[in-house]
Amino acid sequence: MSTQRVAIVTGAARGIGAATAQRLAADGHAVAVLDLDESACAGAVETITAAGGRAIAVGCDVADAEQVEQAVARVAEELGAPTILVNNAGIIRDNLLFKMTEDDWDAVMNVHLKGAFLMTKAVQAFQTKEKYGRIVNLSSSSAQGNRGQANYSAAKAGMQGFTKTLALELGKFGITANAVAPGFIQTDMTAATAERIGMSFEDFIEASAKAIPVQRVGQPADIAATISFLCSEEAGFVSGQVIYVAGGPLD
Numbered sequence: 001m002s003t004q005r006v007a008i009v010t011g012a013a014r015g016i017g018a019a020t021a022q023r024l025a026a027d028g029h030a031v032a033v034l035d036l037d038e039s040a041c042a043g044a045v046e047t048i049t050a051a052g053g054r055a056i057a058v059g060c061d062v063a064d065a066e067q068v069e070q071a072v073a074r075v076a077e078e079l080g081a082p083t084i085l086v087n088n089a090g091i092i093r094d095n096l097l098f099k100m101t102e103d104d105w106d107a108v109m110n111v112h113l114k115g116a117f118l119m120t121k122a123v124q125a126f127q128t129k130e131k132y133g134r135i136v137n138l139s140s141s142s143a144q145g146n147r148g149q150a151n152y153s154a155a156k157a158g159m160q161g162f163t164k165t166l167a168l169e170l171g172k173f174g175i176t177a178n179a180v181a182p183g184f185i186q187t188d189m190t191a192a193t194a195e196r197i198g199m200s201f202e203d204f205i206e207a208s209a210k211a212i213p214v215q216r217v218g219q220p221a222d223i224a225a226t227i228s229f230l231c232s233e234e235a236g237f238v239s240g241q242v243i244y245v246a247g248g249p250l251d
């Protein structure tokens with residue numbers, strides 16, 4: 001039986017974040033379901049509590065330093081010191097480079113990179129004190145380059161460097177940091193991509209599945225299962241790694 005910890009999952013109102021929050025709660029952790037809009041977290045919190053887990057909804061823009069400080073302090077007060085952090089909040093503002101605006105660039109950098117930086121800085125204060133921590137950052141197969149995603153692929157490659165540096169700096173405090181880099185996962189985010197390229201989501205899924213070695217697209221639970229392992233006590237010797245969860249090999 002592993003120790004019950006307090007976990008924060010950002011962008012957890014839906015998609016991969018909601019599945020991860022549910023999985024970590026099922027693993028026995030108390031979970032802060034954090035997202036931009038607190039009321040949007042109600043469904044994810046309800047699912048967890050209905051299954052016998054413990055969760056609270058926390059409204060917070062991860063790109064806003066003051067909101068992050070307040071949100072993490074609230075979690076510590078209501079659930080206890082957070083020692084597990086999943087930096088999952090994300091947005092896309094896709095466009096070919098020549099059409100990409102400065103706002104498209106800044107918005108993506110702010111949520112993914114600045115958001116992960118601010119959240120991690122706030123949470124590591126508790127982790128170092130507790131001499132225990134698990135940090136998982138969401139990268140993407142797009143880190144290797146993806147047409148229409150100059151901003152997003154740069155941010156997701158940045159998440160990998162950020163992760164490795166956290167692993168180097170925080171290891172001596174019993175803290176591990178790893179990145180999970182999903183391939184195609186069936187969520188609202190990939191539905192938005194289908195819309196952008198003018199395909200129905202069903203056709204987009206079918207066409208994408210054909211190009212994936214396991215011949216299917218991923219589900220949020222596929223990512224949640226990998227994150228669950230990286231957040232477990234027994235994963236304490238795995239740190240600074242990028243794990244592609246994409247139904248086939250990527251490096």
Ligand code: NAP
Pocket residue numbers: 010011012013014015016017034035036037040060061062063087088089090091111115138139140141181182183184185186187188189190
């Ligand atoms: P999603 O369904 O779009 O969910 C993302 C969540 O993040 C939403 O609930 C969103 O809130 C929240 N969010 C956005 N900006 C935020 C902010 N500033 N502060 C707090 N929360 C914020 O996306 P997903 O597909 O589950 O993706 C989750 C993560 O996995 C992202 O980092 C994404 O880049 C990564 N990923 C996804 C895929 C994929 O195929 N789906 C592949 C590789 C990597 P709102 O609803 O209010 O906007």
